[in-house]
Amino acid sequence: MKNIKQITKQLALLLAFCMVVFACNDKLEENDGQLAADDLDYTASDDMVLPLIGAYSAVYSRGWEDPILIGVRGDDVNAGGLGDQQPLADTDLFIYDNNYWMYNQIWENFYGDIVRILSSRETIQLYQNFATEDEYLDRADQYMAECKVLSGFTHFQMSRMWGDIFIIGSTDIALELENGVKTKGEVMQYISDLMDEAMPFLPDQRPNERQDVFGGVTKYTALAIKALANLELENYQGVADATGAIIGSNKFSLYPDFYELFKKPGELSDESIFELQFSDYNTEDGDANNHLFAPFGPSNWTPVVESAAAGWGFYEPSLKYIKFMIDRGDQTRLITSVNFTPRGMDELMTDPEYASLPNYISNTTPDGDIFNDYPRAMFASGKHYLPSNQLTEGRTEYGSSKNLIVIRYAEILLMHAEALTQGASSSAMTADAAVNMVRSRVGMPTLSGVTNDQVMDEKFAELAMEWGVRYFDMIRLDKYDELSYDGRTFTADKEFLPYPQAQLDLLPLE
Structure with a gap:
């Protein structure tokens, strides 16, 4: 094994940041601070929420690179023309x-x-x-279960x-590393078992x-x-x-407006099962806890609110996805998922089959923001777009205060x-009913006798640009031909990213 003491020391430094304490508020986020363990009074049971909020903060404070790298290999998404x-x-x-900084950054x-x-x-265990x-004994059990879900x-x-x-599984990092890497199957089984441990204590x-x-997370987040x-x-x-079990609870429903689901009106709707929360506290200036959405945005636009800042153009829906949606007549999900530029529309029309585009396709969004041509991309992700007229007055950052949906009922x-189309059985709902519930929200006709291929098409239409769902579906099903598009060639040895070189130099990964 390679220099276990060095990596143990490196990871131990991370422990210094684990007691980040936040004041609890509507969005769980406020001023970032620290509290040394020696300062804690474990008899003050009401304070046990503070380390829990620190755990949520760890998950919410995603780097901009995380969702982009997770999703970029799917045939629903292209990286923009990224010179830098x-x-x-x-x-x-x-x-x-494997020397690319982003691989190592996301690992860390x-x-x-x-x-x-x-x-x-x-720390919550110490309070208990x-x-x-x-x-307080029950509250500690719940809070520790929430940490297991996270x-x-x-x-x-x-x-x-x-x-x-x-x-x-513990902060005894040396012991955990000595156990070595586990196979993907072992990791997934560990996660499944961990959720079983957590569920009895969750709301x-x-x-x-x-x-x-x-x-915050609940029993249904763990089930998901x-x-x-x-x-x-x-x-x-x-x-x-x-x-x-989630369906049978009758607690969840689809938000009726697919477009607004990804905007402020849809935040923490009855469709939300896990959602990363952010806020600028509805104030014109001062503290804000935002995810950086600029990489998803256009570098040239004419927003309704003139002061609204542009983005970077790092992430664009693929032509393959757009043509797939046009062919289906899937209007609502297409105009929600894709923001068009004139150059993008022109590129579509170079294909004789799309020489005449549906009249609902425009570079003006339903909220009136205009996406102009910019060099890095021809399209932008509508699911990561917040209309400029939904920005808090005085805030100009692209997507300021927008939440990031992770898992939803659809x-x-x-x-x-x-x-069910893979042979499982359930009394909760038929495959036809589940698919048609998703389709009916966006005005698509019902299906009967749905096949696995039809379900995968529905996932493609519904979940594009969301956390790499499409890519991971395709590699799980060995549908490499779907990923071999627009000049790409995908093979089985490309399923996983290589370990970052910086980690190979430190960790016992070989």
């Missing part, structure tokens, strides 16, 4: 450079989060050790990208029903992550059981249908 980030464009073409982002979450969980009232989410994202990874509520930590892990294991009955319905 060429290795990201190469990654989109399945050409991997997620493992840093895991360490902070675990330290929060262990000093608690005497049942209320840890499961981070491990899940890591393993989907790199396959075999370290499972970090039986939607996230938006919680009053203690509004929008369990379903996702079992999908990667191709344990389709496990997927059907977990998604069936994905649960489609995973349920997928599991």
